[in-house]
Amino acid sequence: MQSDLIILGAGQAGMSAARSALKRGLKVTLIDVQMPAPGGKFDLQAGLAKSMVQMAGTELWASSNAALEKNPLVDEILTHQYLEFVEGWGRVVKSNAVEVGRKIYSARRLIIATGSEAILSSGSIISDLPHFTEDFLPPITDQLQGVVVVGGDEYACLVAQLFGTMGIATELVVPGQSLLEDLESEVSEILERSFAELGVGVYLGKDLSSAAKDPTTGDLINVQLSDSTVLKASAIVATGTRRGKTHGLGLEAIGCATDERGFVKVSNRLQSSRSGIFCAGDVTGKLLGPSSAREMGRIAVSQAFDRSPVTRFDPMLITRVIPLTPPIATLGVTERDALRKSVRIAKVAFAELAASSTGTQTAGFVKLLSAPRPLMRGIGGGKLIGATIVGPSAGEMISELALAMRRNLPVGAIVENVRPTSNYNFAVELAARQLLENKKPSLNALAF
Ligand SMILES: Cc1cc2nc3c(=O)[nH]c(=O)nc-3n(C[C@H](O)[C@H](O)[C@H](O)COP(=O)(O)OP(=O)(O)OC[C@H]3O[C@@H](n4cnc5c(N)ncnc54)[C@H](O)[C@@H]3O)c2cc1C
Helix, strand or coil, rough: CEEEEEEEEECCHHHHHHHHHHCCCCEEEEEEEECCCCCHHCCCCCCHHHHHHHHHCCCCCHHHHHHHCCCCCHHHCCCCCEEEEECEECCCCEEEEEEEEEEEEEEEEECCCEEEEEECCCCCCCCCCCCCCCCCCCCCCCCCCCCCCCCHHHHHCCCCHHHHHCCCCCEEEEEECCCCCCCHHHHHHHHHHHHHHHCCEEEECCEEEEEEECCCCCCCEEEEEECCEEEECHHHHHHHCECCCCCCCCCCHHHEEEEECECCEEEECCEECCCCEEEHHHHHHHCCCHHHHHHHHHHHHHHHHHCCCCCCCCCHHHCCCEECCCCEEEECCCCCCCCCCEEEEEEEEEHHHHHCCCCCCCEEEEEEECCCCCCCEEEEHHEEEEEEECCCCCHHHHHHHHHCCCCCCCHCCCHHHHCCCCCHHHHHHHHHHHHHCCCCCCHHHHHC
């Protein structure tokens, strides 16, 4: 089969690119070291959840991903008559050719979608000790006496919460002043409470100052923090430093530039410095995560074949869903980013609603930000520029807001939208109404 497109990497970005290309009637050669599992392993939210389920022998994470696991789209792609799947490690030899084993595959265009991998930050004091990252977690055995997780991003929180949930003594050492520092500040407060309930110690604004094997026990590591606190653990998991998986791909030899962390340098149209090569997903270093990888896969195909002047990757439109307890979903800017005076901010805590209807308390909130639209200004509440939902079904609830933002709809459209009445959903409507009316409406004035 003479291909139109080679896609190197069949993860989230590669599969999305393949689907987009096949829908256009293009012939695709998809290369990966491993054949995607029938049924769709690529829609499981990847490594962490899966490896933890395997390690722990629990259904804890599987249940939250079960709906995604049976994705018919993956089978549809892999069995498509215009798709050739090549199993093996690929190396780019020309802007339109990839070598796998001894065979060279060529096409009109190439999309690189090889993902990213965890590394230890340079000079890390744990490099001489047995250490783990979010990609390779310590196996759960009787010997695992405790875990120290270092980092404050979503990987750190996910790893700490999961070990904590399994009853393993877990401490989370956070170099920054809060958890998930790039999100709304209230998110950290809620997570800190959740960790406290779980018995996971959280040490904000601390770093490791030393780590060494305990001379008395041999198995344990003494971990000293910058404030002299000493923690004992049998494993340290360092999270949050990743690099593009481009080592050995041969990109330098063909003039395709990467940065110091191995991420391929691309424009917002996902064009690399080498004509004919586009990139998608984590390997671009633009915005790591499955949603952005899928969006980039689609855009890379569009750019590779249409060169549309309007299609470009906009990280502000990407929904981030972090499957913690409580779940977190975000989109666009945060209150901290929104420095413009004309930005309106609305927040509804679930506890407010729950107390008024059922008397129960639920941690979490919906926060929305809007800004004036060109010409229409603040009419209709302006346009949505940011959303954060923390609480049950956050990932589902944010979809409506993502569509509104992508389509530039006025906030009034969110208010008008008829949605199933639950306290959680109602909070979205109420927050949007605050933006529309530019004040906080009373709960009694609204029909449940
Ligand atoms: C441990 C872990 C847990 C995560 N959990 C979550 C989560 O719960 N929620 C969330 O939102 N995000 C999560 N993520 C992030 C998410 O999985 C990634 O951001 C997403 O998978 C990126 O998609 P991608 O297509 O760019 O890369 P990947 O999905 O990693 O796909 C890259 C593919 O390229 C292949 N490949 C690489 N090099 C070559 C080569 N030379 N030749 C052939 N094939 C090659 C690999 O085999 C792989 O299949 C997690 C990430 C990790 C590491």
